[in-house]
Amino acid sequence: xxxxxxxxxxxxxxxxxxxxxxxYDFIPSYINLGFQKELKLKIIRDTTNPVVLEILxxxxxxxxxxxxxxxxxxxxxxxxxxxxxxxxxxxxxxHPDENQINLDVKRSFSFVENTKHRxxxxxxxxxxxxxxxxxxxKLRYYQGYHDIVSLFILVWHSNEEVDLSLSxxxxxxxxxxxxxxxxxxxxxxxxxxxDFMMNSLDFPIDQLKLISHLIKEKDPxxxxxxxxxxxxxxxxxxxxxxxxxxxLKPTNENSIIWEIFDLxxxxxxxxxxxxxxxxxxxxxxxxxxxxxxxxxxxxxxxTDLIHASIQQILLTSISxxxxxxxxxxxxxxxxxxxxxxxxxxLFDSRIINCGSPLLTTAKGNNKTLFDTKDIDNLIxxxxxxxxxxxxxxxxxxxxxxxxxxxxxNKHLLVKLSILVGLLAIISKFSNRxxxxxxxxxxxxxxxxxxxxxxxxxTSYLYSNNN
Amino acid sequence: MSSKKKTILKVIILGDSGVGKTSLMHRYVNDKxxxxxxxxxxxxxxxxxxxxxxxxxxxxxxxxxxGQERFQSLGVAFYRxxxxxxxxxxxxxxxxFENIKSWRDEFLVHANVSSPESFPFVILGNKIDIEExxxxxxVKSAQDLAKSLGNIPLFLTSAKSSINVDPAFxxxxxxxxxxxxxxxxxFEEDFNDAINIQLDGEADSCAC
Numbered sequence: 008x009x010x011x012x013x014x015x016x017x018x019x020x021x022x023x024x025x026x027x028x029x030x031y032d033f034i035p036s037y038i039n040l041g042f043q044k045e046l047k048l049k050i051i052r053d054t055t056n057p058v059v060l061e062i063l064x065x066x067x068x069x070x071x072x073x074x075x076x077x078x079x080x081x082x083x084x085x086x087x088x089x090x091x092x093x094x095x096x097x098x099x100x101x102h103p104d105e106n107q108i109n110l111d112v113k114r115s116f117s118f119v120e121n122t123k124h125r126x127x128x129x130x131x132x133x134x135x136x137x138x139x140x141x142x143x144x145k146l147r148y149y150q151g152y153h154d155i156v157s158l159f160i161l162v163w164h165s166n167e168e169v170d171l172s173l174s175x176x177x178x179x180x181x182x183x184x185x186x187x188x189x190x191x192x193x194x195x196x197x198x199x200x201x202d203f204m205m206n207s208l209d210f211p212i213d214q215l216k217l218i219s220h221l222i223k224e225k226d227p228x229x230x231x232x233x234x235x236x237x238x239x240x241x242x243x244x245x246x247x248x249x250x251x252x253x254x255l256k257p258t259n260e261n262s263i264i265w266e267i268f269d270l271x272x273x274x275x276x277x278x279x280x281x282x283x284x285x286x287x288x289x290x291x292x293x294x295x296x297x298x299x300x301x302x303x304x305x306x307x308x309x310t311d312l313i314h315a316s317i318q319q320i321l322l323t324s325i326s327x328x329x330x331x332x333x334x335x336x337x338x339x340x341x342x343x344x345x346x347x348x349x350x351x352x353l354f355d356s357r358i359i360n361c362g363s364p365l366l367t368t369a370k371g372n373n374k375t376l377f378d379t380k381d382i383d384n385l386i387x388x389x390x391x392x393x394x395x396x397x398x399x400x401x402x403x404x405x406x407x408x409x410x411x412x413x414x415x416n417k418h419l420l421v422k423l424s425i426l427v428g429l430l431a432i433i434s435k436f437s438n439r440x441x442x443x444x445x446x447x448x449x450x451x452x453x454x455x456x457x458x459x460x461x462x463x464x465t466s467y468l469y470s471n472n473n
Numbered sequence: 474m475s476s477k478k479k480t481i482l483k484v485i486i487l488g489d490s491g492v493g494k495t496s497l498m499h500r501y502v503n504d505k506x507x508x509x510x511x512x513x514x515x516x517x518x519x520x521x522x523x524x525x526x527x528x529x530x531x532x533x534x535x536x537x538x539x540g541q542e543r544f545q546s547l548g549v550a551f552y553r554x555x556x557x558x559x560x561x562x563x564x565x566x567x568x569x570f571e572n573i574k575s576w577r578d579e580f581l582v583h584a585n586v587s588s589p590e591s592f593p594f595v596i597l598g599n600k601i602d603i604e605e606x607x608x609x610x611x612v613k614s615a616q617d618l619a620k621s622l623g624n625i626p627l628f629l630t631s632a633k634s635s636i637n638v639d640p641a642f643x644x645x646x647x648x649x650x651x652x653x654x655x656x657x658x659x660f661e662e663d664f665n666d667a668i669n670i671q672l673d674g675e676a677d678s679c680a681c
Binding site: 107110111113114115117147149150151153154206207208209212238239241242244245248249253304305306307308310311314315318400404407408411 | 479481483490491507509510511512513514515516517518520532534539540541543544546547550551553554581582589
């Protein structure tokens with residue numbers, strides 16, 4: 008354990024030297040970033056081999072710009088899931104979550120300044136999300152899904168001038184593009200987001216626990232000072248549910264969020280968001296401890312204290328994109344080792360459901376090309392497991408509600424106490440002999456049959472036969 | 474012992490998605506409003522230093538929660554230690570009004586408060602700036618609901634036009650402070666009881 012944490016800190020120290028350990032390290036480091044990007048862009052444009060694209064997308068800068076990215080994502084995603092039927096326009100049955108979808112679409116793209124363009128994007132967002140759920144009615148919408156779909160839409164529609172002219176021009180071109188975006192969103196949803204699309208948050212909460220497990224493995228001291236043995240890591244819920252797209256907004260082509268999605272899609276790995284969050288905590292260790300100490304006075308319980316401190320540090324980190332670029336470098340650098348560690352944690356903890364994307368992706372070179380039927384089977388399996396767990400939880404909650412009402416309803420509590428007291432008195436005085444006799448008579452049958460059998464087998468059998 | 478510690482008032486805002494929980498929090502804490510608040514995922518919080526009883530100050534922690542039903546399972550973690558719970562509905566949305574009672578019950582079941590019958594709630598009917606014809610919840614039915622749930626204070630607010638937000642939060646602060654002191658007193662009572670029991674025991678042993 009000590010060695011992993013040591014090697015982690017040493018890797019941080021040698022960050023600068025190791026950063027060059029990438030496919031483009033033939034480009035001398037004295038060349039400025041702009042030119043490095045330009046060179047990489049040329050290589051990506053010339054690449055037709057998807058395996059090479061996977062490597063390029065996993066490296067620094069990702070796919071660099073949206074014009075190229077849209078083609079790369081489509082190429083890579085269509086190698087991860089083969090969709091049998093294309094978009095189904097005929098489904099008109101409303102999905103039960105459409106009301107919630109509309110509410111969230113309304114408040115999307117707040118960072119897009121041009122209101123006309125914003126409305127165009129919102130319209131597209133609504134059509135895509137509703138289309139996905141009408142086509143896959145078994146899946147449930149969760150708040151945060153709209154952030155991920157918004158990001159996909161911007162890969163194809165970040166240029167407002169083109170969009171605004173398109174919306175009034177060639178409809179067939181708009182439709183063809185719509186189908187491509189839809190297909191990419193659909194594949195991404197089915198391959199990576201299934202855990203979040205059940206009717207409860209149980210599976211994503213399981214995923215959050217992996218962050219605690221990883222921190223325990225990598226930095227036991229921090230694990231204890233953050234009280235991760237006692238509190239649930241709910242502080243990471245929005246980052247994990249949205250793969251960081253809720254907090255890190257794609258305000259321009261250089262935004263870090265693109266690289267995060269480039270890495271997930273290129274590595275075909277649902278581990279990435281968990282690894283990024285863990286690295287964020289480990290890299291901000293000192294700041295976090297300071298913040299927790301600073302906040303101690305202001306919070307009455309540990310859950311609030313840790314949640315609030317992490318939220319504050321996350322907010323300040325978001326405004327510093329350079330810091331997130333460093334997290335990405337560390338995540339790329341340690342990826343292979345961390346995948347092994349996380350796989351071990353997955354195996355040991357056994358908290359992840361057997362249909363989870365965490366188990367069906369991130370297989371390194373042994374990638375699986377799924378078809379619609381495989382995915383359908385996985386979803387059914389997950390819905391079943393989730394349903395069983397939800398039922399158990401609801402039974403517990405119902406029991407708690409009854410208990411709560413009994414405890415807090417003084418009249419009921421008094422009545423129950425009196426009833427128990429009365430029964431005790433009755434049994435003691437009124438029917439003392441009757442109860443005593445009944446007990447002794449029936450003892451052989453219901454209380455201690457084995458005892459009787461051992462002491463007097465013949466009579467026991469005899470009496471039973473009668 | 475509790476008098477020296479900083480007074481922290483923890484306030485939880487609950488209600489259906491889109492009723493304006495985040496907007497109300499930002500209006501109160503920062504006196505700002507935006508049409509474009511993003512949906513809350515999990516829980517966010519803001520703090521504000523407030524004056525109580527003239528010269529004393531307290532820190533009010535406002536916890537804003539996600540409205541989608543599934544996020545309630547995180548509530549168990551966030552409701553703990555709350556001093557007041559704010560229930561918000563949208564005056565133009567019947568469903569959000571009908572759900573007020575279930576939000577209250579949900580809170581009481583999970584928050585593990587010491588005396589549920591006296592725990593302070595405040596109801597806010599938000600978005601009253603919207604034109605009359607779109608309003609579907611009458612003042613009368615809101616008052617009836619507030620009364621039926623145990624005379625809960627009711628405020629009709631607009632985070633957008635800054636109507637009634639400050640008076641509502643003054644009431645929230647007042648009842649949170651009251652609750653906070655009740656809990657502190659209860660704690661001290663328990664503490665004294667514990668001492669008394671010990672003393673009783675000693676007295677008995679002396680008598681022997």
